[in-house]
Each structure stands twice: as structure tokens, then as C-alpha cells.
Amino acid sequence: MADPQGSNNTPLKHTPLDALHLSLGAKMVPFAGYNMPVQYPLGVLKEHVHTRTLAGLFDVSHMGQGELSGAGVDAALEALVPGDLKALKPGQIRYTVLLNDEGGILDDLMVTRPAEAGKENTLYLVVNAACKDQDFAHIAAKLKGKAALVRHEDAALLAIQGPSAAKVLARFIPAAASMPFMTSRTDTFEGVPVRLFRSGYTGEDGYEISIPAAKSEQVARKLLAETEVEAIGLGARDSLRLEAGLCLYGNDIDTVTTPVEAGLSWVIGKRRREEGGFPGADKILRQLKDGASKKRVGIQPLGKAPARAHTEIQDTNGNKIGEITSGGFGPSVNAPVAMGYVDSKFAAIGTKVNLMVRGQALPAEVAKLPFAPHRYNKT
Amino acid sequence: MSLRFTKDHEWIKVDGKIGTVGITQYAQAQLGDIVFVEVPAAGRALKAGGEAAVVESVKAASEVYTPVSGTVKEGNANLPDAPQTVNEDPQGAGWFFKVELSDPGELDGLMDQAAYDKYIAELSA
Incomplete structure (x- = not known):
């Protein structure tokens, strides 16, 4: 039988939840430079179905988190993405893409305007693990003098997804239940400061939760102790997002696909279609008009x-x-x-x-x- | 005779001139949930080490190689509709195909149970 796994000798990075994965009996594989759980003893099929039925908890701490700040932060980042960021209200999240000059996609990302007072000129960014170093270097270089980027490498990221996610999280954070899809707020989880995003990568209702790394295992264990929740690995994360029709960067979108070709024209804001001013705008606006x-x-x-x-x-x-x-x-x-x-x-x-x-x-x-x-x- | 094994984690059990082939307990555990199986049709000529069947888990597709040369007598017709049988009973009901051996001497090149157990213990170490 052919070997289904490749071997890899590169030293791997570990998320703050590494010890938790091992204690749960996860099968670990290299992914985007990290040692990540591909599945737990439940197995990919049951993990997938459990997430669609009740709730699944995912460690996505390998993803890149950062804050971009400055008086003209919206206009600055709009020079790199086609989304209408000026229209983003406090507490709103927007899915967008970083573009190259040919209109190709450098990465897809979530941009959030934090809800809390005093953060009006800040955008919170969550980018893909495999792209994070080049994304943040690209953003810092292109926006030098216009906006300052601070990476949050000390923050873990958990996702809780599934029809029971809201009910479970509300036991710890009552205000979580009333958050609409694609909104964000800060709160505390048994005293631990967290940033909640009502978003995800499964097609189900749920949240992503940014947590200080040192406190992330205790939060994860509290959620896993709830009867509805099982730990879910990258295997089921991939089959869940595929059924939901969501793109995996590097597979479904990359530097030689444009948002129009990718069926992501909806990320191009109405004002941006009129004004242009994003990388590759000539090509992308032509494709919007004539088709790709x-x-x-x-x-x-x-x-x-x-x-x-x-x-x-x-x-x-x-x-x-x-x-x-x-x-x-x-x-x-x-x-x-x-x-x-x-x-x-x-x-x-x-x-x-x-x-x-x-x-x-x-x-x-x-x-x-x-x-x-x-x-x-x-x- | 007793079971013989390949380094690619197939097993073969020979009764007279007919060998029954499948993948090992170790292989099914490595693959995880199996969602698709393709078995060879009767009459197909196989050469030892050549591709004979396909097994796919949720994440990946793998070829199953035949441990011996010969002619396929029967593919396991139950597997395409119930691929999870390979997870549940890999060395029993989850067999892939039966082959009429053309060169029984090829069996001498395969591992016995003790050698295979030692081999997978080293892989897991």
C-alpha cells in the first residue's frame, strides 16, 4: 500500500495547546510549519458529523493575528484589498483578500474593527498560517508611515463551531449568544480576557476566540468539559469547509486567481468598484464587466x-x-x-x-x- | 498456511493455489476512516508489487499492491458499498481480492507474522 503520509524533517513550531492535543490522543501532523492535530481518537468522519450536529472545538492558533493602527488606517489598508473598510462599523468583521498588482490573491483574511472605545483607528487582522510571515511583511512594508502593525504572537485562537456553539459559549459569556454573524466584541471567560468573533470556517454558526496563550489551555479544557463539545482536528476542518464551499488558500485561491475568477466578487465593495484604487483594479474591474x-x-x-x-x-x-x-x-x-x-x-x-x-x-x-x-x- | 505480509502493509493468506489479499490492521489505523474502495475485476492479470486496488480515506487515496503475481479470481463485491468494513475488520471481512498464484515461490520473499510485528514496531518507534 502506498504511504499516505509524507515525511518531514523540518523543526516544527507548536501552538500553546500542544500539550492538550497530546493528552487527548491526537494524531499530529506537520501543517504550515506547525505540529497540528489532524484528528483525535474519534476520527475524521465522526468529528465532522459531531460539528454539524452539536459543537466542535478547533485549535487554530497557527493562524496569524495582528493589529494595524493609524489615523488613516482604513484608507491605508484599502490600498491593498478590494473591501470597503471605511464602511466597517465598530464590532463588524469583513472577509477580504490581499491582492497583488495583477489582481491575484496573496491571501484571504478577516478584518475586524474592534468594538471597544478608542480602537476606531485600529483594524484587527487574522490571516492564514502559511502566509502570515509574508502577509505581515507585505502589509508593514506597503503601509510604512501610514499605519503601524503589531503582531499578536502571544495570542492563541480557538474556534467553536456547530449548532450548539452559541448555547455552550453563553454558559461562560452570556453576551456571546446575541452577537450577529460577522461581529466581534471583547469579554471575559471566567476572568480571562478574550476577543470573540462570530465567524468560522465550517458553514455552521460559531465563534473564533482569541485568548492570551498562557490562558488558552484552561479555556479550551472548560469548553471541552461541556457535554456537547468534542475536539476536532484539521482533517474534519477541511471536509467541513469543503462542504461549505469555502476556499482554502493555496488550493482554491492563489496568486494567479482573481476574486472574480474565484467567485468572490462579493468581496469587492460597491464604492471600490466605482473608485478602484486597489491592486490589479484594472483587470478585476474589467473582469467584473466582461466576465472572466x-x-x-x-x-x-x-x-x-x-x-x-x-x-x-x-x-x-x-x-x-x-x-x-x-x-x-x-x-x-x-x-x-x-x-x-x-x-x-x-x-x-x-x-x-x-x-x-x-x-x-x-x-x-x-x-x-x-x-x-x-x-x-x-x- | 498462515499469513504473510509486505512492507507496504498488505497481507495474504494462501489456501491451495488461491491467495486472499487485504491491508493490515496497522494500515487501516494509519489511513483512518475509509470512504472508498475499488477492487480488481475477476480475470485481471496481476504482477507482484503492481497496483491491484485503491483505498481512500477521508484525506488521501492510496494504491493497494498485490503481494504475488497471478490472476484475480474475485474482488470483494461488498467493499464498494461498505468501505468502512476495511476499518472494522481489515484482516477478515475487509479482504480486497482473491488471486490464483502463478508463482507460489514469491511467498518466500514476504514477512511472517513475527517479522511483520517487528517491522511495524520499528516504524512506530
Whole structure:
């Protein structure tokens, strides 16, 4: 049998919850330079289903956190992203992308205007683990003299996700329950100062919680002690976000995909469409008007075989029309699911395509995303 | 005869000229939840060490190699609809295929249970 895991000799970094993962019996793997739990004894399938049924707790402390501050911080960061940050009210979160000069995506990130008084000229950033060093270097260099960046390397990040997440967290932080989707506030968790974000990466309701590293294990253990909560590894995190149609940076979006091609045109604010002024604006605004030549779509294999990233997508005449960028088995859908890029002529829902898996053309069709409906707390 | 093992974590149990092949307990534990299995069709000619079947866990696809050369007599028809059988009973109901051996001498190159146990103990160390 072929070795499913590669080996890696690079010294790995550890999150503040490393000891907790080991005590829970996690299987640890290298991910983005960190030693991370890919699964716990429950296993990926049950962890996935548990998150959609009750609540799952994820260690996402490998992600990059930082604060950008300055009198003109909104305008400064708007020079690097297409989102309307000036419209961001205190306590609101916005999903956006860092762009290069060709309109390609350097990373996707969450930008929050903190709710607390005195933070009007601050934006809280959460970026991907694998990109964080280059993201923060890019932001610091481009915004030198306009905004100051402080990284929060002493902060852990937990995510609690699932239909019971709000009920569980409210036992410790009553005000958490009434937070709308994509809002943020600070509070305390049994005396520990925390920053809450009602957001996530599973398609479920839930929160991300920034916690001082030294206090993160005690908070995690308190949440895990609640009957609804199980620890969830990166394996289920990936299948949950894939079913939810959410992009994984490096797979589904990268420096040679634009937000329009990626189906993320909604991140480009209305005012920004009129004014431009973000990297690659010429290309992106032209694509908004005329359409892009390729498009990210959902792909539903019609048989049982999963189609993994880099699987070739063909039309029914055998011509290559694109490639799978994320694919696997969807435990909640109970079928294989995938997403990828196809020539825009083939992007309509229901278009028949073939996936080249182990030399065979397997039938599939372009499918509506998400595969599992989003269940956010939108009021 | 008793079980023989490959370094790629397949097992084979031979009865007369027919060998039954699967993946080991160690292999299923390493793979995690198995969600897809493809077994070879009867009549397919196999060469020792060649790809014979496919097993996919939630995270990854792996090939299953045949420990011996020969002709496939039967693929386990239950596995495509119940791939989790490989997790539940890898060295029993989770068998992949039966093969008619063309060169029983190939078995001499495989590990016995004691050698395989020592091999996986070293892998886990």
C-alpha cells in the first residue's frame, strides 16, 4: 500500500495547546510549519458529523493575528484589498483578500474593527498560517508611515463551531449568544480576557476566540468539559469547509486567481468598484464587466470515487477544461464533493463534465455551492 | 498456511493455489476512516508489487499492491458499498481480492507474522 503520509524533517513550531492535543490522543501532523492535530481518537468522519450536529472545538492558533493602527488606517489598508473598510462599523468583521498588482490573491483574511472605545483607528487582522510571515511583511512594508502593525504572537485562537456553539459559549459569556454573524466584541471567560468573533470556517454558526496563550489551555479544557463539545482536528476542518464551499488558500485561491475568477466578487465593495484604487483594479474591474475566462465552481462526482486536488476536468468530448482544486468525501452529504476551476463556458450549474481519476473518465456535473447549507446566525 | 505480509502493509493468506489479499490492521489505523474502495475485476492479470486496488480515506487515496503475481479470481463485491468494513475488520471481512498464484515461490520473499510485528514496531518507534 502506498504511504499516505509524507515525511518531514523540518523543526516544527507548536501552538500553546500542544500539550492538550497530546493528552487527548491526537494524531499530529506537520501543517504550515506547525505540529497540528489532524484528528483525535474519534476520527475524521465522526468529528465532522459531531460539528454539524452539536459543537466542535478547533485549535487554530497557527493562524496569524495582528493589529494595524493609524489615523488613516482604513484608507491605508484599502490600498491593498478590494473591501470597503471605511464602511466597517465598530464590532463588524469583513472577509477580504490581499491582492497583488495583477489582481491575484496573496491571501484571504478577516478584518475586524474592534468594538471597544478608542480602537476606531485600529483594524484587527487574522490571516492564514502559511502566509502570515509574508502577509505581515507585505502589509508593514506597503503601509510604512501610514499605519503601524503589531503582531499578536502571544495570542492563541480557538474556534467553536456547530449548532450548539452559541448555547455552550453563553454558559461562560452570556453576551456571546446575541452577537450577529460577522461581529466581534471583547469579554471575559471566567476572568480571562478574550476577543470573540462570530465567524468560522465550517458553514455552521460559531465563534473564533482569541485568548492570551498562557490562558488558552484552561479555556479550551472548560469548553471541552461541556457535554456537547468534542475536539476536532484539521482533517474534519477541511471536509467541513469543503462542504461549505469555502476556499482554502493555496488550493482554491492563489496568486494567479482573481476574486472574480474565484467567485468572490462579493468581496469587492460597491464604492471600490466605482473608485478602484486597489491592486490589479484594472483587470478585476474589467473582469467584473466582461466576465472572466475561468471560474471556480462546485463539482459533484456522480459515482462514489472522490476526485482530489489537481484532478483534470474534461468536457464530454475529452478536452481539458479545468482542474479540481479541492476534493474528497463529504461526510454530511455522504458522497464525494469537490470544487475547481473550469473554462467559463462550462460553469453553468448542471453542466456534464468528466474527471480524470487514475486514467479513467468519471462522470460529474457542475454543482451549486455550498454542498452543505450555511447555518450562520443572521438576524 | 498462515499469513504473510509486505512492507507496504498488505497481507495474504494462501489456501491451495488461491491467495486472499487485504491491508493490515496497522494500515487501516494509519489511513483512518475509509470512504472508498475499488477492487480488481475477476480475470485481471496481476504482477507482484503492481497496483491491484485503491483505498481512500477521508484525506488521501492510496494504491493497494498485490503481494504475488497471478490472476484475480474475485474482488470483494461488498467493499464498494461498505468501505468502512476495511476499518472494522481489515484482516477478515475487509479482504480486497482473491488471486490464483502463478508463482507460489514469491511467498518466500514476504514477512511472517513475527517479522511483520517487528517491522511495524520499528516504524512506530
